[in-house]
Amino acid sequence: MNRRYILKISALTVLAFSTIGLSHAQKSIILSSTTSTEQSGLFKHLLPAFEKKTNIQVKVVAVGTGQALDIGRRGDADVVFVHDKVAEEKFVADGFSEKRIEVMYNDFVLIGPKNDPAKINGGKDIQVALQKISSSKSTFISRGDKSGTHAAELRYWKGAGVEVSATQAWYKETGSGMGPALNTASGMNGYILSDRATWLTFKNRGDLAILVEGDPKLFNQYGVMLVNPGKHPHIKKVEGQAFIDWIISSEGQQTIASYKVEGQQSFFPNAKK
Amino acid sequence: MDKDLMIDLNNIVIHRDERDILSISAQIPRQGITAVIGPNGSGKTTLLKLLHGAIEADSGTYKPGSTDLESALVLHHTPLIKASVRTNMAIVKDSLGKYKITEDDIDQALASVGLTHLKNQSALKLSAGERQRLSLARAKCQRPKMILLDEPTANLDPSTTEQVEAIIQQMANDGCGVIFTSHHLGQVQALADRIVFLNEGVCLESRNTRDFFEQPQTEQAKKFIARELGWK
Amino acid sequence: MLSAFNDAFSLLETLDANLLGIVLLSLQVSLTALLVGCLLGMPLGAFIAIQNFPGRQGLIVVLNSLMGVPTVIVGVVIYLLLSRSGPLGDLNWLFTPKGMILAQSVLTTPLIAALTRQIIEDGWRIHGETMSALRLPIVAKLKWLVWDCRFSLSIALLAGFARAISEVGAVMIVGGNIDRVTRTMTTAIALETSKGDLALALALGLVLLGVVLLANLMTSIIKSFAERRYG
Numbered sequence: 001m002n003r004r005y006i007l008k009i010s011a012l013t014v015l016a017f018s019t020i021g022l023s024h025a026q027k028s029i030i031l032s033s034t035t036s037t038e039q040s041g042l043f044k045h046l047l048p049a050f051e052k053k054t055n056i057q058v059k060v061v062a063v064g065t066g067q068a069l070d071i072g073r074r075g076d077a078d079v080v081f082v083h084d085k086v087a088e089e090k091f092v093a094d095g096f097s098e099k100r101i102e103v104m105y106n107d108f109v110l111i112g113p114k115n116d117p118a119k120i121n122g123g124k125d126i127q128v129a130l131q132k133i134s135s136s137k138s139t140f141i142s143r144g145d146k147s148g149t150h151a152a153e154l155r156y157w158k159g160a161g162v163e164v165s166a167t168q169a170w171y172k173e174t175g176s177g178m179g180p181a182l183n184t185a186s187g188m189n190g191y192i193l194s195d196r197a198t199w200l201t202f203k204n205r206g207d208l209a210i211l212v213e214g215d216p217k218l219f220n221q222y223g224v225m226l227v228n229p230g231k232h233p234h235i236k237k238v239e240g241q242a243f244i245d246w247i248i249s250s251e252g253q254q255t256i257a258s259y260k261v262e263g264q265q266s267f268f269p270n271a272k273k
Numbered sequence: 274m275d276k277d278l279m280i281d282l283n284n285i286v287i288h289r290d291e292r293d294i295l296s297i298s299a300q301i302p303r304q305g306i307t308a309v310i311g312p313n314g315s316g317k318t319t320l321l322k323l324l325h326g327a328i329e330a331d332s333g334t335y336k337p338g339s340t341d342l343e344s345a346l347v348l349h350h351t352p353l354i355k356a357s358v359r360t361n362m363a364i365v366k367d368s369l370g371k372y373k374i375t376e377d378d379i380d381q382a383l384a385s386v387g388l389t390h391l392k393n394q395s396a397l398k399l400s401a402g403e404r405q406r407l408s409l410a411r412a413k414c415q416r417p418k419m420i421l422l423d424e425p426t427a428n429l430d431p432s433t434t435e436q437v438e439a440i441i442q443q444m445a446n447d448g449c450g451v452i453f454t455s456h457h458l459g460q461v462q463a464l465a466d467r468i469v470f471l472n473e474g475v476c477l478e479s480r481n482t483r484d485f486f487e488q489p490q491t492e493q494a495k496k497f498i499a500r501e502l503g504w505k
Numbered sequence: 506m507l508s509a510f511n512d513a514f515s516l517l518e519t520l521d522a523n524l525l526g527i528v529l530l531s532l533q534v535s536l537t538a539l540l541v542g543c544l545l546g547m548p549l550g551a552f553i554a555i556q557n558f559p560g561r562q563g564l565i566v567v568l569n570s571l572m573g574v575p576t577v578i579v580g581v582v583i584y585l586l587l588s589r590s591g592p593l594g595d596l597n598w599l600f601t602p603k604g605m606i607l608a609q610s611v612l613t614t615p616l617i618a619a620l621t622r623q624i625i626e627d628g629w630r631i632h633g634e635t636m637s638a639l640r641l642p643i644v645a646k647l648k649w650l651v652w653d654c655r656f657s658l659s660i661a662l663l664a665g666f667a668r669a670i671s672e673v674g675a676v677m678i679v680g681g682n683i684d685r686v687t688r689t690m691t692t693a694i695a696l697e698t699s700k701g702d703l704a705l706a707l708a709l710g711l712v713l714l715g716v717v718l719l720a721n722l723m724t725s726i727i728k729s730f731a732e733r734r735y736g
Contacts, residue, residue, distance in 0.1 A: 030600055039700050061600060061681035075589035076599050179699030204701035327637055346638040352631045354653040355735045367645035397735045
């Protein structure tokens with residue numbers, strides 16, 4: 001009821017609002033991408049180089065591939081950067097982007113408990129390994145979240161001729177990102193397909209280790225797409241294209257290659273010259 | 274009695290919970306001190322609220338209306354806000370009454386009831402007597418032409434009762450009409466010029482005090498007086 | 506588990522600038538949402554408490570239910586509203602603190618309104634007759650009731666703040682958890698947990714807990730002050 005109260009409240013409000021959105025002066029784009037690229041730490045390494053060169057801030061919304069594409073479809077992101085070729089090609093076919101451009105690849109690894117009940121350790125064929133897991137009914141954790149990793153996993157099961165569904169007791173769908181799924185696998189001592197980079201930075205390993213790797217089928221291609229300004233006129237066309245141009249340029253590609261996790265290169269640039 | 278000096282109630286009916294809690298035709302003085310008495314539930318409080326305009330009659334009229342009466346109503350229960358005495362007084366400044374209250378009016382009213390020394394005290398720490406005096410001060414600073422009091426001394430000890438009675442008497446002497454309800458017939462006989470006797474929502478007698486007590490006209494009044502004074 | 510706590514404390518000691526930014530953003534967003542909730546919810550709740558109008562009972566039921574609405578649902582709805590493909594897309598509030606404030610305001614306002622209504626209704630039961638006898642207009646009635654119930658109402662505000670500062674569903678979806686832009690304590694905790702970096706998640710959790718404890722401390726100080734002064 002006091003004038004002083006009102007003054008204090010108004011001062012606080014002004015203070016609250018003034019500090020929010022201070023960064024809006026700078027040019028920026030919104031990049032929707034997958035949890036694997038952010039959680040592996042690639043963006044922390046890659047984006048500062050781009051921002052320094054162009055003074056364009058890249059705001060990353062990191063979600064599953066399915067959601068990342070949906071964000072692009074709605075026009076809420078300027079650039080989409082995911083790893084599901086089939087879904088990306090559909091995105092282009094539906095007119096939400098004019099072109100899909102390949103940027104880099106990383107690989108998947110099959111993780112499992114050190115005591116390896118399905119006896120797949122050291123194998124070089126992912127589909128054979130999955131067949132063994134299925135026939136031994138060993139616990140397998142799937143992301144089940146329409147992500148690029150999940151899509152790849154389903155392709156491997158299909159190639160192995162195994163039908164999987166949540167009704168099977170050993171096949172567990174978490175409906176989550178790579179990290180939470182790894183947490184679950186660690187807690188349940190189960191098998192799980194993961195991208196190498198996320199695994200390398202994952203700290204809660206429990207009794208798990210890499211059991212199968214190196215199969216060329218396990219290579220995981222990343223593509224980048226500018227959201228179609230024809231469908232969403234407000235898209236930051238110029239800045240978005242600047243990002244794409246940079247990331248496939250030799251400078252961008254070298255920056256990708258120079259990113260090492262635990263001393264190992266995790267992402268392999270392969271943009272077409 | 275001169276018509277202008279009376280409130281004329283004509284077939285007023287107030288109906289609640291399937292019964293008539295008030296059904297009255299009477300004349301009540303606008304000046305002097307009038308006591309409204311009667312058994313519990315006879316409609317005394319309802320009558321005060323009606324005159325103040327806090328309740329609407331379902332049928333019937335009364336003249337002059339509540340806006341012209343410029344009354345202040347002090348109810349039996351007087352809850353106070355969690356704030357100082359001063360703030361509780363300041364609330365009245367927001368009132369929609371005709372008179373615009375000033376800080377001086379508030380100070381004056383507090384002084385007239387002897388509460389100036391408690392002005393900055395928390396209102397919740399007041400004694401029953403102090404609370405009643407505060408309520409009276411709140412009524413006074415509205416400069417009412419008529420003050421309606423519901424059982425003003427019901428919970429008070431004898432000396433505080435005397436204080437409040439003195440304030441009431443002073444207000445009447447200053448020209449403010451007083452209508453109060455009470456169960457304390459000794460008090461009524463001492464203070465009131467006129468009696469309005471209600472029974473089950475109906476006004477059975479409206480006469481000057483001496484006549485009422487010496488020669489009550491109705492059976493109910495006779496029984497009532499006998500009971501109340503016997504108990505006393 | 507003990508090692509996680511140890512790591513957490515040592516992380517806190519370094520008091521990262523990034524961590525500070527995250528805490529500051531959380532406070533900005535939630536305190537602003539609290540302010541909105543107070544300015545909108547309190548008058549609404551007080552008004553409903555003392556005024557009868559058609560549909561009043563229905564409105565009370567709606568408000569009481571909204572008190573416990575899952576935060577993710579609010580997140581999805583606000584997301585759809587603020588999306589460029591949505592009705593409010595031109596505001597450009599998606600993936601920004603402003604959008605997060607909007608989402609959290611949807612959480613705080615009904616909560617504060619519902620609690621205010623109950624508190625003022627109790628006060629009205631006590632003071633209503635006297636206030637009417639004093640011929641106070643409705644605005645004055647509301648003003649003085651709010652003042653009378655100010656201590657209980659400040660507890661309602663603290664409840665609103667707690668709801669905002671500890672929720673993750675709405676700010677995650679509407680804010681996008683963008684590093685250095687829309688990352689709050691709760692979304693950071695979710696992220697670090699999902700990365701398996703439990704020490705950092707715990708560290709952030711401790712800070713969040715500290716903020717909530719501080720708010721609760723203020724509650725009890727207010728209450729004891731009230732009791733001493735007014736009995």
